[in-house]
Amino acid sequence: MHALSLPTWWIHITSVLEWGLAILAVQAYGRLRREGGWRWLSLAMVPALVSAMAACTWHLFDNSEALKGLVVLQAGLTALGNGALALAAWNLLRLQRLAPEDGTP
Amino acid sequence: MSLSLADWFQRLGGVDPAPFFVLSLLPYLAFLWWAQKVRAFPRLALRGFQLTLLFVAVTIAAAVVAQLAYGRQLADVDPLHGGAEAFLTLSNLVVLLGFRPRQDGPLPGEQVLRERGTVRPDPEDGASASAS
Numbered sequence: 001m002h003a004l005s006l007p008t009w010w011i012h013i014t015s016v017l018e019w020g021l022a023i024l025a026v027q028a029y030g031r032l033r034r035e036g037g038w039r040w041l042s043l044a045m046v047p048a049l050v051s052a053m054a055a056c057t058w059h060l061f062d063n064s065e066a067l068k069g070l071v072v073l074q075a076g077l078t079a080l081g082n083g084a085l086a087l088a089a090w091n092l093l094r095l096q097r098l099a100p101e102d103g104t105p
Numbered sequence: 106m107s108l109s110l111a112d113w114f115q116r117l118g119g120v121d122p123a124p125f126f127v128l129s130l131l132p133y134l135a136f137l138w139w140a141q142k143v144r145a146f147p148r149l150a151l152r153g154f155q156l157t158l159l160f161v162a163v164t165i166a167a168a169v170v171a172q173l174a175y176g177r178q179l180a181d182v183d184p185l186h187g188g189a190e191a192f193l194t195l196s197n198l199v200v201l202l203g204f205r206p207r208q209d210g211p212l213p214g215e216q217v218l219r220e221r222g223t224v225r226p227d228p229e230d231g232a233s234a235s236a237s
Contacts, residue, residue: 003180008187011194018197025204032206033145063180068118075125082132089139089146096143 003062012059016052023049037092044088047081130161150203156196164189 004012023045030038051074058070108116137154140146167189168179175182179189 003183005183005187008183008190011187011190015190015194015197018194018201022197022201022204025201025206028206029147029204035145059180063178066118069114069116072117072120072122072125075122075129079125079129079132082129082136085136086132086139089136089143092143092146093139096145 001060001062004059009059012056016049016056019045019049019052035095037088037095040091041085041088044081044084047077047084051077051081133157147203150200153196153199153201153203156199157193160189160192160196163192 001009023042026038026042026045030036030042054070054074054077058064058067058074061067137151137158140154141151164179167182167185171177171179171182171185179186
């Protein structure tokens with residue numbers, strides 16, 4: 001685990017923690033607004049979390065050539081996750097267009 | 106299939122990850138495009154997601170420098186690696202702050218979509234006034 005200095009490790013760990021907390025914050029935001037689309041957005045953020053963990057695992061093993069599969073996993077999950085994010089945003093837009101212009105009955 | 110998980114992982118390691126990273130940029134741009142059209146999308150969170158593009162740009166530049174100046178992959182040149190990754194820490198922080206629960210009303214330019222019959226507390230009432 002010495003391929004990364006301690007500050008670089010903290011930068012990595014903080015990024016991952018922030019993303020995990022952001023997933024929870026998106027869920028809370030959706031609950032507050034009573035809109036279901038935000039839960040889908042939070043779910044769409046999960047592949048990137050797994051992707052980040054794959055990358056950190058690779059770093060943990062000193063960026064080992066034998067574990068290069070983890071980098072490919074990271075790349076694949078990034079592509080998948082970004083596709084999921086696009087779908088989730090498109091869904092939020094769809095729900096916005098379905099909703100009445102204002103809340104008054 | 107006689108391919109074991111270890112074999113599969115070994116083969117996976119032989120695949121070039123670069124095209125996947127390049128390909129993933131397209132859906133991300135589509136995500137930003139649609140997200141900015143959602144009126145309820147917190148503007149600060151949107152800034153954070155846009156900042157992620159800056160992280161990508163810095164990472165690419167840092168990887169080129171690592172290769173040209175040190176002949177190594179970015180992950181093996183610690184200061185460049187940490188410096189580039191710090192941009193992701195920044196953008197994720199902005200995303201997180203953007204979705205943080207707010208006691209006060211929506212930001213200017215942000216329209217609140219309500220379901221029929223949902224009552225939102227008046228910003229003038231005591232509960233929210235005490236928070237400001």
